Amino acid sequence: MLYVCAASETLSRFPADFIQLNRDSQTDVLTLENVTPDFRPSPSDAALLLAPVPAGMPEKACFRVVRLTDAGGRDRYPDLLTASSFPDAVLHYGPETAETVALYERLASHFPPERLQVYLCPGDAEILKAVLSEAEAFVSLPASAEPVLNASEQALLTSLCGQFYASDAMKEELERLLIYLHFHCADPTETVSRFMKDCPPVRNRKEGKACLASFREYCSLT
Amino acid sequence: MRHSVNTAALRKSFSRVYIEEAALSHDKTARILSNLPDVTPVTVKDYKHVFNRPGQNAALQKQAPALILAVKKPPYLYAGAPVCQSFGEAHFTYTSCAMNCPYDCEYCYLQGMYPSGDVVLYVNTEDIFAEVRRVLKEHPLYLCISFDTDLTALEPVTGYLKDWAGLAAEEPGLTLEVRTKCASYDSVAVLPVLRNMIFAYTLSPDAVIRAFEHRTPSLERRLAAVKQAIHDGRQVRLCFDPMLHIPDFAEVYGTFFDQVFSEIDAEAIRDASVGTFRIGADYLKRMRKVRPSEISYYPYTLSDGVYQYSPAENTTMLRLAREKLLAYLPSDKLFFWEEMT
Numbered sequence: 001m002l003y004v005c006a007a008s009e010t011l012s013r014f015p016a017d018f019i020q021l022n023r024d025s026q027t028d029v030l031t032l033e034n035v036t037p038d039f040r041p042s043p044s045d046a047a048l049l050l051a052p053v054p055a056g057m058p059e060k061a062c063f064r065v066v067r068l069t070d071a072g073g074r075d076r077y078p079d080l081l082t083a084s085s086f087p088d089a090v091l092h093y094g095p096e097t098a099e100t101v102a103l104y105e106r107l108a109s110h111f112p113p114e115r116l117q118v119y120l121c122p123g124d125a126e127i128l129k130a131v132l133s134e135a136e137a138f139v140s141l142p143a144s145a146e147p148v149l150n151a152s153e154q155a156l157l158t159s160l161c162g163q164f165y166a167s168d169a170m171k172e173e174l175e176r177l178l179i180y181l182h183f184h185c186a187d188p189t190e191t192v193s194r195f196m197k198d199c200p201p202v203r204n205r206k207e208g209k210a211c212l213a214s215f216r217e218y219c220s221l222t
Numbered sequence: 223m224r225h226s227v228n229t230a231a232l233r234k235s236f237s238r239v240y241i242e243e244a245a246l247s248h249d250k251t252a253r254i255l256s257n258l259p260d261v262t263p264v265t266v267k268d269y270k271h272v273f274n275r276p277g278q279n280a281a282l283q284k285q286a287p288a289l290i291l292a293v294k295k296p297p298y299l300y301a302g303a304p305v306c307q308s309f310g311e312a313h314f315t316y317t318s319c320a321m322n323c324p325y326d327c328e329y330c331y332l333q334g335m336y337p338s339g340d341v342v343l344y345v346n347t348e349d350i351f352a353e354v355r356r357v358l359k360e361h362p363l364y365l366c367i368s369f370d371t372d373l374t375a376l377e378p379v380t381g382y383l384k385d386w387a388g389l390a391a392e393e394p395g396l397t398l399e400v401r402t403k404c405a406s407y408d409s410v411a412v413l414p415v416l417r418n419m420i421f422a423y424t425l426s427p428d429a430v431i432r433a434f435e436h437r438t439p440s441l442e443r444r445l446a447a448v449k450q451a452i453h454d455g456r457q458v459r460l461c462f463d464p465m466l467h468i469p470d471f472a473e474v475y476g477t478f479f480d481q482v483f484s485e486i487d488a489e490a491i492r493d494a495s496v497g498t499f500r501i502g503a504d505y506l507k508r509m510r511k512v513r514p515s516e517i518s519y520y521p522y523t524l525s526d527g528v529y530q531y532s533p534a535e536n537t538t539m540l541r542l543a544r545e546k547l548l549a550y551l552p553s554d555k556l557f558f559w560e561e562m563t
Contacts, residue, residue: 061264148514176510176519183516216521220467220535 063089065118164208250345283339294344311364320371334505374402377409405439422459427478463497497559500530
């Protein structure tokens with residue numbers, strides 16, 4: 001679910017058909033007033049916060065907020081970062097952005113930074129649509145900080161590193177091979193188990209390197 | 223449901239257009255904007271402020287790309303890269319009047335080359351043309367104009383192919399190669415038929431197209447476009463490049479080559495190129511970061527700064543291609559990209 005969030009006053013400036021457009025199963029419009037402490041989004045949910053373009057910025061443009069800074073220029077939320085094809089903006093905490101900051105603080109208690117986007121955009125229907133299409137694409141992607149390997153594959157990597165007496169460089173290569181198997185095989189753990197069954201005992205790093213070379217070849221043939 | 227990029231979709235796919243200040247008054251800017259009536263242009267001082275920003279996610283941008291109109295600065299022509307097939311041409315050169323492409327191929331080197339998934343169109347093609355004319359006074363030129371993009375797919379918006387065809391018609395010393403996966407033939411059909419304008423269609427098995435060449439037309443549709451181009455008397459090149467080391471490789475590619483030449487008259491094509499996947503080390507490093515996948519994380523061999531399949535894998539793949547293709551084409555029409563050692 002993508003929550004499109006804005007203060008009721010901001011929402012009232014948006015075209016009515018935009019609000020209707022977003023009332024489908026995957027997107028919900030949420031006003032600030034409804035974000036109460038008992039609001040419980042699921043971990044896969046994301047929020048798109050829309051705020052008016054502050055004075056001094058081009059009226060027809062749209063900006064992704066990457067950082068909020070206080071009046072002294074210090075980062076207030078340095079981790080507020082999502083991907084976007086819009087120009088970035090550093091939003092200075094001041095009277096004209098009070099609404100944005102209040103909204104962010106309210107939402108930030110419910111969404112981790114990588115699932116929350118803040119955009120400054122006008123009430124222009126076309127620009128709103130573009131923001132929404134980008135936000136919908138964003139919510140369908142895993143969070144950028146999410147590692148490729150899942151917990152069991154990560155445990156497998158740790159185990160292989162130990163068994164191969166792996167150096168840092170060998171560990172990096174093992175990780176690359178496991179990522180390859182992650183995308184390529186239905187069950188990477190089973191694939192690695194099959195290899196290890198035929199692998200001779202490894203007693204030192206030299207033998208570990210030889211085994212790694214065999215594992216590399218095995219992966220390319222799998 | 224799978225969607226490929228078609229003309230109407232292309233017109234709607236650019237949700238935003240950024241225009242560099244220097245490009246605002248250019249006639250090609252007006253032409254391009256007239257083809258995009260539904261977008262809201264945003265003026266920027268320098269296109270790099272949008273295209274080269276840090277912290278972008280090109281994979282995400284590919285889903286809703288912006289179009290950036292800019293003015294290209296010299297150099298306008300580049301020597302062909304060693305990883306590219308030169309077709310034995312002495313003056314193998316390429317140019318970029320666009321950066322990035324509406325398609326989304328997982329193996330594409332552009333993901334490692336550019337920081338953004340947005341599409342840049344340079345509007346001052348007349349400067350590139352002037353440089354081409356200057357070089358042609360010194361020697362003939364073999365010029366690839368659709369390496370870092372797919373100009374045929376972008377033609378409904380740009381009209382650039384028509385401009386290039388006009389130049390090629392006036393300059394017999396110029397040979398153009400237009401590399402494409404586009405199956406929409408309408409934009410090509412209106413171009414003059416020229417001996418020195420080669421349409422190079424990249425073909426892949428449907429299994430590869432479905433798995434890795436997102437938003438591209440099916441093999442069936444690409445073959446239909448190839449047949450139309452041949453029917454019109456155009457110079458047609460078939461590019462079996464890159465071949466990918468997929469499971470059941472021999473069966474998939476063997477069937478594929480037979481399918482292609484069961485539909486295409488081999489005698490009617492100019493030539494064909496074959497190459498296995500390879501990519502510069504720096505590009506692969508960036509690709510792994512922006513798009514981890516079985517393509518970017520395959521255990522390649524590094525040789526001379528280029529990641530490629532192992533010599534044994536390359537030999538197996540190229541041998542199969544050679545054996546199959548020689549049944550249809552004479553050896554002087556076949557160009558193989560051999561592994562770098």
